[in-house]
Amino acid sequence: MGQVQSEEDREVGLSQIQELYKKFANECPSGKLHLHEFKRIFGITSDSTEEESAYMENLFRSFDANHDNTIDFMEYVAALHLVLRGKLEDKLKWSFKVYDRDGNGRLDKQEIIYKLRKHDHPSNAEKLTPDEICERIFERIDQNNDGQISLQEFIEGAQRDQWVMDQLRVDLRPTGWFIDHQSKNS
Numbered sequence: 343m344g345q346v347q348s349e350e351d352r353e354v355g356l357s358q359i360q361e362l363y364k365k366f367a368n369e370c371p372s373g374k375l376h377l378h379e380f381k382r383i384f385g386i387t388s389d390s391t392e393e394e395s396a397y398m399e400n401l402f403r404s405f406d407a408n409h410d411n412t413i414d415f416m417e418y419v420a421a422l423h424l425v426l427r428g429k430l431e432d433k434l435k436w437s438f439k440v441y442d443r444d445g446n447g448r449l450d451k452q453e454i455i456y457k458l459r460k461h462d463h464p465s466n467a468e469k470l471t472p473d474e475i476c477e478r479i480f481e482r483i484d485q486n487n488d489g490q491i492s493l494q495e496f497i498e499g500a501q502r503d504q505w506v507m508d509q510l511r512v513d514l515r516p517t518g519w520f521i522d523h524q525s526k527n528s
Contacts, residue, residue, distance in 0.1 A: 362418075362419075362422070363415065366415055366418055373414060374413065374414050375412060375413040375418065376411070376412055377399065377402050377411065380398065380401075380402045380413065381395065381402075384398055384401075386398050393456070393459075400440055401440055403439075403445070404436060404440050405418070405421040407420065424436055430501070431497060431501075434497045434500055434510075435493065435497070437510060438493050438496045438497070441453050441454065441457050441496075441510075443456065448490040448492055449490060449491040449496065450489065451476050451477075451480065451489070454476045454480075454491075455476045458475055458476060458509070459472045478505075479499075479506055479509060482503055482505075482506055483496065483499025483500075483503070483506055485498075496510065
């Protein structure tokens with residue numbers, strides 16, 4: 343009987359990591375990926391909206407572990423490891439950083455709504471608006487009702503409530519996309 347390999351079981355092989363390094367070295371001969379290069383890689387151009395550009399800046403910031411405004415190969419590998427193989431809690435911490443546009447360590451409703459508007463939510467069977475989804479998220483996980491979500495509330499709320507998890511996660515299972523994307527670009 344044949345077995346179907348689930349997306350979670352698929353791993354990035356050594357040859358794919360070597361290919362990543364070649365691409366990184368090609369794109370970034372200096373060994374550092376700058377914001378403008380990061381945006382170009384992800385298709386952000388002068389025609390992109392201000393929101394798309396800001397989102398990419400925040401994503402870039404979330405990967406820039408040493409805050410030197412560049413991503414070196416080690417940060418790149420660490421980011422890939424997190425996204426492809428990291429533990430759920432680590433992925434939620436990263437998702438929180440992506441949401442936290444102002445970097446203050448707390449999420450307000452505007453940050454949640456901004457992120458919800460950026461992405462379609464296939465789990466939104468009720469056809470709720472981003473504002474309605476945001477209100478429901480805050481009702482379920484803002485434990486102290488201060489109008490902000492802390493990292494602890496974010497992690498605990500997402501782990502406790504699958505609907506909240508579906509709404510908040512950035513993308514916890516990108517391995518299949520990564521492998522497919524690498525195949526297309528080879």
